[in-house]
Amino acid sequence: PTPPKLVFFFLSLLGCNGHYFIWQCTVDADVRLARRIRRDTVERGRDVNSVLEQYAKFVKPAFDDFVLPSKKYADVIIPRGGDNHVAIDLIVQHIRTKLGQHDLCKIYPNVYVIQSTFQIRGMHTLIRDRDISKHDFVFYSDRLIRLVVEHGLGHLPFTEKQVVTPTATVYTGVDFCKKLCGVSIVRSGESMENALRACCKGIKIGKILIHREGDDGKQLIYEKLPTDISERHVLLLDPVLATGKLVTRSIPHTYSSATSLQPSLSYFFYLFSYILIPILIPQAPEGIHCVCKRYPSLKIVTSEIDVALNEEFRVIPGMGEFGDRYFGTDD
Structure with a gap:
């Protein structure tokens, strides 16, 4: 059963800083x-x-x-x-x-968790099972990734568009955002590329590889990004957000590849008018705090938020090394 929650009603809120509805x-x-x-x-x-x-x-x-x-x-x-x-x-x-809502969604309005259903919970159960076969792990991971990407695309800006239907009737709808690109964080992020390509025909996808331990201060190992990335809405692809350090390191490198100016957070979000991070599972609260505090304008979309990190900085209950399990290199 769901534990009861307290709701406080105040006659007035004078000098109160927080999240409330007036x-x-x-x-x-x-x-x-x-x-x-x-x-x-x-x-x-x-x-x-x-x-x-x-x-x-x-x-x-x-x-x-x-x-x-x-x-x-x-x-x-x-x-x-x-x-x-x-x-x-x-x-x-x-x-x-x-x-x-999850407690973190109340703190950070830029964090979006897709609505949980028995289908989604069932797929989470399967891919978290350590005894699942590689074929089934990839199959159900791809299903979840597609749902997360579709949900994430729904947060992109749109323009109104009118078309004429076969019955000669005018239909008023919306037009997809055209200037998009994906940036996958090698190598786990590459697992999300096919879903993005299936949703966005002909989308450009760049890659970025960052050493987790810093590599003697040279954290950036490899990057290949669209030359016009500064004119596009960027979707940063990474299936797991644990500590958040990898994502926060990726963003400045993506920024510096598009401009020679010194990093400026306000200019960064002017340059990249929209950055969205579709994340499969799981997200750890520590990682969300890390990313949202440093880049509060980023939108993070995920299918579930896990409990915490353990002493080895692994997500709990988690699912192990996603990239190794997806690409079959966990043996």
Whole structure:
């Protein structure tokens, strides 16, 4: 069973930094005044004149000075207060959606986990099994990779497009983003190339190889990237994000190959207007923290987030060395 989760509701959030959802309920001024008169005369034994005097001298000026201007900070404004059942149902649904997300997705809005189904969980179970055959491991990994790539492509920018159907009817849809390229981190990232090619006809794919231990400071071993990569949206391909160091090393090298300027994070994301990292499984929380803190504009798409890293910096429960298992070199 799913453990219960706490949801906190605050009357106000003054000087609070964090992730929260703000809504404001509004009712007409005469309704507010009528409620106050009824409450103070019936429940508190005050006379109407004293209630009106307090309202005119303190309550309404305070509302105009502090409550009314705070509307511009509200994510949602609910007219008619508690009687607006449709708006309240929308808020309840929003809270339920947030509660269903992984905790890291609440911290980093640029992390996307595709919706889990029994099919996806079943494929995860199979490729994590150490006794699965190489043929089945590749088959189910390719299925998952295709789902992750398709989901990742859905986060790319698009333009509206109209076409005429065979029934001579105008259909308004969207046009695929044209200027794309993939960059696979050798060698595990190469396992994702076929899925990207199957989704994006004729896409250019570059390669980059970085030594994990730094190779005496020369971390970049090999790179072959599209010459016009600075004009394209980049999809950085890597099936497993463990510590995140390999990805954070790959991005500056990809950047430096397209411009001779000194690395500048703001210019980097101006140059590469969109960088997306489709990752199969598993992601470790440590790796997500590492990448998102250093490059908060990157979008990371994955099919599942694992628990943690062990003392050997391996993802737990994990799936072993993905590249070795996929290419059959784990013997």
